[in-house]
Amino acid sequence: GSTIGIVGAMDVEVEALLPKIQNQQVKKIGNHRFYTGELEGKTVVVTKSGVGKVNAAMTTTLLIQSFGVDQLIFTGIAGASDPKLDPLDVVVSTRLVQHDVDLTAFNMPRGLLPDYQERYFYADKTLQKYAFDAAVETLGKESVYRGIIASGDQFIASKVKVTGIYQEYNAMAVEMEGAALGQVAEAFKVPYVVIRTISDKADGSADIVYSDLKKATADNSANITLNMLKQM
Numbered sequence: 001g002s003t004i005g006i007v008g009a010m011d012v013e014v015e016a017l018l019p020k021i022q023n024q025q026v027k028k029i030g031n032h033r034f035y036t037g038e039l040e041g042k043t044v045v046v047t048k049s050g051v052g053k054v055n056a057a058m059t060t061t062l063l064i065q066s067f068g069v070d071q072l073i074f075t076g077i078a079g080a081s082d083p084k085l086d087p088l089d090v091v092v093s094t095r096l097v098q099h100d101v102d103l104t105a106f107n108m109p110r111g112l113l114p115d116y117q118e119r120y121f122y123a124d125k126t127l128q129k130y131a132f133d134a135a136v137e138t139l140g141k142e143s144v145y146r147g148i149i150a151s152g153d154q155f156i157a158s159k160v161k162v163t164g165i166y167q168e169y170n171a172m173a174v175e176m177e178g179a180a181l182g183q184v185a186e187a188f189k190v191p192y193v194v195i196r197t198i199s200d201k202a203d204g205s206a207d208i209v210y211s212d213l214k215k216a217t218a219d220n221s222a223n224i225t226l227n228m229l230k231q232m
């Protein structure tokens, strides 16, 4: 059967899911905990990756290699990099890029790693559709977008930085894990999608809006994930 891996970076991003897991068992590998069981009737493994690309890559690898997950959903919050998005809007990933990858010294485009054909990692079309439909059902279609998500090991809180990422990568949202999960998932040919609810504008007003909305926006993505599992 199919096993769906569900990843959030922070406690707040998985805490709406963990109590709902039926037949829950916890397995610790290294410094990470994996919660197996059923959510909405589907076999799942839920984990908190921790913040950043290394944590995301490590947990994604373990989900695939130690738990045999064959589909991956990332659920969480993000800053808006496209100025038309506001807090509480949702972005379903079409593709993802690591905005902090820089080998421009070797005349390579920003975001492109050696031995890769391009700088974007592509989310699965079927999972995108499930996620989009579930988000629209949860929120209404005015608040739901499909687009590029840029990841890096930086909390973006500057107008100059966020504008740069928007212009360079055409990204709708910035966060710190999605493209790392995408890179690993692609390496193992596991389909994936990233669902992010906007918590801030990534422009320096970030810390204020972010702390106010963190819980509500994290729960929003978790609820979309639950809704999505129901349809799958």
Ligand code: ADE
Residues within 6 Å of the ligand: 077, 078, 079, 080, 154, 155, 156, 157, 174, 175, 176, 199, 200, 201, 202, 203, 206, 210
């Ligand atoms: N997650 C939520 N807001 C973010 C921001 N502004 N930058 C990076 N990750 C985020």
